[in-house]
Amino acid sequence: MRPGSHILGTMKYHRRWSSLSLAWLLFLGVFVFRQTWAVHHRHIGQLSAVGTTHSLLEVSAITFLDDVEVASYNKEHKQIIVKIPWISKALGDNYLTQMTDDLLLNQEQDLQGTIEFVACDDTNHNRNHTAQVLAECEIDNNITVKSQIHLIWDGVEYFKIDEEVGHWENINPKVKKYQPILESSFWTTLRKRYMKLYCVDLMRKVVEYSSIRDNVGPEVAVSQHVSTEGSIILSCIATGFYPRSILMHWEKNGKLRIWGNESSSGTLPNMDSTFYLKITLELSSEDSGAGYSCVVEHSELKTPAIYSVPGKPTMEKSWVLELGIVLTIILLLSCAGAFIIWKKRKTGQLERSFPSSTPPAPSSLQ
Template sequence: MECQRSSRWFFSAGLLVLEVFALRKIQAVHHRHVIQFTTVGIDHSILELSAISLIDDIEVASYNKGQKQIAIKIPCISEVLGVNYLTQWHNSLVKHEQDFLRPIEFLARNDINRHRNHTAQLQAECEMDNDITVKSHIYLIWDGEECYQIDEEVGHWENMNPEFKQYQYILESSLRTSLRKHYMNLYCVDLMKKIVGYSSLRDNVAPEMAVSQHVSPEGSIILSCIATGFYPRSILMRWEKNGKLGIWGNESSSGTLPNMDTTFYLKVTLELPLEDSGAGYTCVVEHSELTSPAMYPVPRKPTMNKPWILALGIMLAVILLLSSAGVFIKWKMRKTVLHVRRDK
């Protein structure tokens, strides 16, 4: 019994800690920047080099080797960054084009068909919380497979694919280390600070909510809570039963996804066990545009469809219709016969 009490206490304390942490993250000004360089090459030649920059899943800039220019997707960002910064960024991309050729050479060196196209990608991700960088990672993806990743706080590369482990000494050389930090600072962290520090990508919008439930073919109840049209990206959604937190069933999430209008979408579902009626559940939502947590009760449990009742109803309707038609035909025939007799 004492062990059970301790387990419940730790469970409740754990939920409280998670909730407080999540709330802090929602209330903070949190942004995420992803910039991805993609190189397509053959042996010792780069065929294509492109880059795309996304802040909070909104595309803000792109670069193409053929045009050799940076395309700004949101006009006000050009003013925020300034001509000097854009020129520095452009010159850096042109200058370091050969750096993106090295992975292509590594891939072609061990390929029987040396003239086959290869693809190398460098993806830098950084997250900022109230002007403090809380996450910065770089991923190397060769021919669609993630080969290396590095957490800038840890500072060493982690090999994800044994086939390419032999190249780790190159990544850890002083030249590659300085280039890596250059890419992270100039392209990821510095760019994000400039944009989110002086410019709003779009107006903040509170989420539009929809809560529903349906019965699965197996008889279990599926609760759905959908938030859409919100900005910024950070949001917290959870299920409560009679005002309490807990693990009530199998919960799944779509993850926060971008809409076409640069707002975001999130769907959280909860599958309840067969013995749970689904009564008393509420979807609780926290977002920076909501002054307090919003609560959306689940609507009443829908009635289960019973096919045999529907079929019986249709059958009775058909019988009634045929009976009415039969009575009408008999009445019409009798009336016709009476008219004939009178005429005679």
Template sequence: MECQRRWRWFSSAWILILGVFALKEIQAVHHRHVGQFTAVGTIHSLLEINGISFMDDVELGSYNYAQRKINIKIPWISEALGVDYITQRRHLLVDHEQHFRWVIQYLAKNGTDHNRNHTGQLLADCEIDNDIKIKSHIHLIWDGEEYYRIDEEDGQWENLKPEVKKYQHILESPFWTDLRKRYMNEYCVGLMRKIVGYKNLKDNVPPEVTVSRHVNPEGSTILSCTTTGFYPHSILLRWEKNGKLGVWGKETSSGILPNTDNTFYLQVTLELPPEDPGMGYTCVVEHSELKIPAVYPVPEKPTMEKPWALALGIVLTVILLLSCAGAFIAWKKRKSGSSSQLERSFPSLASPTTPPH
């Protein structure tokens, strides 16, 4: 029996370790490409169309409707894609103008005001891991409301507005199906592969790591591990206790979020049960720029209050002191005023009479 328990523990630990390293390998080569197209028009004419493309939250380029030109945001991407590819993409976008014009006119004809501006949007995203496509989706949005979406792996359009279900047969027609598959394969996944195979979008940056400990009002200890300023966005954070993996409490994550400088942010917190004082814990961070996993111990004492809380306390203290000083000055003035009034009413009290000689 004891042997079986040990074997189960060993198997669970080994699976957990394999999972951690497998996740690291998967994340290290993960990339995501998002394309968004927006058209504005009436039943009579197409007024505007624009497109913008992002990869790993970095803007790649945009489409200028007036000039029918693709504007590349990062110069070397033109070299990575090649002139022929960019020309082919521009022709496709010009064709899209006709498609959007037809869609707007087709959907707008059911409206009562034929001069009203309508907005049609197509949002497409795809992801690759280790050069293999793992996800891709398309969302169709009309006047701010999502009408249809499709998961390319499933291949079936999902209708989100029952009143427009009658249009689904158009999306499932051979023409639109072929156009959708061509776009996702050549211009969503294909573009991403060309860029990844040529160069990194920006210089790699290791994460800045902060580890803290706080005690909540209920008495539980909360550990926080915050990483920020890193690129690429693939990163792995885990908690260890005395150098061992395990499930120690309730763990929550902010998810990987973009910073304004195109780097990324991630915070993972661990809420321990009241009986666990939180000793011996470390946050282990793995990122391509760290070369080896970095270990950050949790402080033994609760972390000082955040700077904004300290600053707020100082401001409140200053306000209190100023209020007290103001009250004191007002009291002095009232006292001085009372003394002056007394002197005017009883001058004999203000200046003693000089005795006669």
């Protein structure tokens, strides 16, 4: 290796990542120009590049706001595809053209250099490699609750950073040699600046303008049943709500405390991009289950909603299931027996209606 070549390579790496990060973070922020008054918002973007040490085959980018895809880009079309029509009108065609030319097309050389730098130890220079940058930030009540960057190489996450932690976590020890570069003052200053400006701050501008999608309040159902062991199980299900933030807890006679064994499904996505949450409370057999309520808080509810538990629990005893199985078997056997009897009677009627036509045997000659 020539003297100073490593330093030169590191400087080039800094430049490439700085220009790449600027382009990507601008791409993250520029397409979130509307607002939703919801409490919780999430902004996710991913930039992917596929190539070898001597050629760049594919570049693509995609960005989501509150789980809605808002824009994409790929090397083949060489233009930003806006998924929501009003965004083009809000930004203007000239701005989109300038962004495409200055911030995405001109980054292809830097992406190629990044792949070449990271794949320098690969003896097969024709092997395809994939480099990905995943950026994610979230705000809740206008407070930043999450700001992360993930660096992925050939489908494996190598580094990630959480702004609250403040330093890069090395996921794969094989590439630990790159950590000093990522933690340099140059990259640190750049990362903090653009994550704040183009992921968090622009998302705040979104919530001051308009909505990407409609907010929906939760549909809530409360029930109770008796388990096979005799304990009472209270269930509270909230579904179909958006945004994601929701609070649910149990109260008894208006008092909040731990009354039994509580569990939660966690907030899960539905197929229509709304969310679902189920909480349960298991009470001892001595507790009648009377006076309990499920309290739900969501941004679409003006005040916390209180849902009382039904008074009569449904029974889930094992003998109920066993009795159902026995009755089903009896019914099937009865049907089978009736069919056999009918079949036999039908066969007998046919034999009487059509006697045998075989002629009698001839008598013997005298």
